[in-house]
Amino acid sequence: MTQGAPSARTGRADGAAAGAMDIVSDVTQPPRRPRKRSATRSVTLSDVAAAAGVSAQTVSRVVRDPRSVPDETRANVEAAIAATGYVPNLAASNLASNRSRTVGVLVPQINASVFADTVHAFSTALAAHGYQIFVGTTDYRPEHEEDVLRSFLGRRPDGLLMVGTDHTPGTRALLAAAGVPVVETWGWSDDPVDLLVGFSNAAAAAAMVGHLVERGRRRITFAGRHTSGDPRAAERLDGYATAVRELLGTAPRTVDAGPEPVTMDTGVTLLDLVLERHPDSDAVMFSSDVFAAGALQACVRRGIDVPGTLALAGFGDFELARHLVPSLTTVAVPGTLIGELGAELLLERMRGTPVGVPHRDVGYRVVARASS
Amino acid sequence: MTQGAPSARTGRADGAAAGAMDIVSDVTQPPRRPRKRSATRSVTLSDVAAAAGVSAQTVSRVVRDPRSVPDETRANVEAAIAATGYVPNLAASNLASNRSRTVGVLVPQINASVFADTVHAFSTALAAHGYQIFVGTTDYRPEHEEDVLRSFLGRRPDGLLMVGTDHTPGTRALLAAAGVPVVETWGWSDDPVDLLVGFSNAAAAAAMVGHLVERGRRRITFAGRHTSGDPRAAERLDGYATAVRELLGTAPRTVDAGPEPVTMDTGVTLLDLVLERHPDSDAVMFSSDVFAAGALQACVRRGIDVPGTLALAGFGDFELARHLVPSLTTVAVPGTLIGELGAELLLERMRGTPVGVPHRDVGYRVVARASS
DNA sequence: AGCTCTGTTGTTAGCGCTACCGGCAGCGCT
């Protein structure tokens, strides 16, 4: 009922204007129609200005910085805004001011709720300063990251938050050319692009190995999606392998999910692979709680004693982990803190003030529960 | 290392240009500095045009519709684009063309993965047609919807997807004034704003009651978050209440989570409330799988026999539901289909072609599993 | 009175892009 044909609404006013001008113009001249383009249907700043009896500039000031205008004028303009139903056109604002008040967020996957906390905290913190967030996902395909980034840059964001520290040369080149402030998160790097809020995935995985060894496990297998576009899983694998060699002096035992999605189904598949390839395992470390949860429930269903026969551990400390029976041992990562700190650093950088400590290690915590 | 001071780069070129103009201009005139504003740091269309030896218009054509330009010219321009590292400024494009190639998506919550499937399918389908998606969340606060919508409209989206059919008058007024194509989803309404792809939450809940009655349950309690900003939960409650009265002839028995978040913890709280207020219940229907999953695991932990003593049912058919032990009876909703159909209808509307069937009922399916 | 200073408002010239038109070849037709 609302719809109608929006473009149809424009014709009339323009036609009338054109007619009036034609009458005034010299007849010997070609008609020289003002060939107005499809004028926008919406209320503009100058409409509001006309309604309030002030200049467009004053309206603009009221919209952007109400305190810069005396109370009476402001009230007057605000009334006009309400009366006309004015909604500022941000595209025009961005173009004129060369600021978009917009920050892009690049995550591998949005429903994989590890990052959801980070994104939520980040966007809440930035919203308080008038920034809007737009989120893009790479679907765990690093080569996709470059495409998404390119289309992001078309929006001229004032800043970027990215999950991961591992980027293609193309991505780094784009970032360098754009000169946009960037926070990398959820990883650690000796050569960050700009700002960094994260932790060492390798150290976290090594700590988990330490925990399992402490609990008496000796044949620990790593199961994850580490060869197909999840650099964080690969880093965890590295940490695992190093720790196993150091603490147990044995060769690492791993199982890979390939390009399978991060789902509980894949977790079951991984468990099957472990039982097939490394049937003597006494513990399995998964690269994600999602995998571990799928595997854990499969064990319960099949009567495999957890942790008696097999200890299981995940990564991420999703809410699910502590609700499962048995509850799941995992690595807790401060996702919300990452988002908050990331916002803080990015705000400083966007403001142009020097950033005190541009690289922050938020750490991790091994959460020992019943599954180990 | 990337950062530097972007604004510092501009001064030189502009200064030189100003000098040249001053020499040409009449000396009696005041200097009339061209007072260039903080020129953008980035490569523009005309930079590319100069590099390729064509007009800006031709470059624009190559970017927007490569087939409208002969092969040779196109290759030439594309080489110039690559050489200069040009990234189109979408704000300028939007402003000039009055099209943003952008679609806004409004969901209550993004990590509540029911909607994740819909959003993912929707954004994939629209990306294929050159549209970008931006997502906003209302955090299950309907009054928040209006704010989010207002800031969305500032971006002048070509279309909108909203979860829910229940909107404040303010929201409806904004939508009407903007004249933007809209798809409402995940509900059903006799008076939709524009397009509609959904199903009846009430009918789905009633069907679940039917299933539980069929399995011999007589004292079914509804537990959810239906009074605090989740209209879909409220609709489900309605359907439940009607069905209970019809099929069992008893009064509905409900328990409400109030404004608590949709988490498994809240599910446990709801279970406690049920056991306290309606201790003779032989079945509990939750308004979400998340609640049901929390309650189910709590039952397992406490030794409450499911479904022997108490049958449990959820809503949404998350992946988790079929992995739990016992597996969870729930209502499956075709989230992905909703996203795909929504994209299809919206594309037609945005294209301006008449939409055949603007309201689509995608239905639902009761999935009977072990928990009932 | 003359001056500076501050607060408030208006004017102007773009931001980078695209719609709209016009011009010019080259082609096939009468």
Place this chain on the structure above:
DNA sequence: AGCGCTGCCGGTAGCGCTAACAACAGAGCT
């Protein structure tokens, strides 16, 4: 030859907004 037609390309005038300045009134000072 003259006509229209199509394909290709460029010039021009904005889209709606804001940065940068300008103008002016009134206050406070010398």
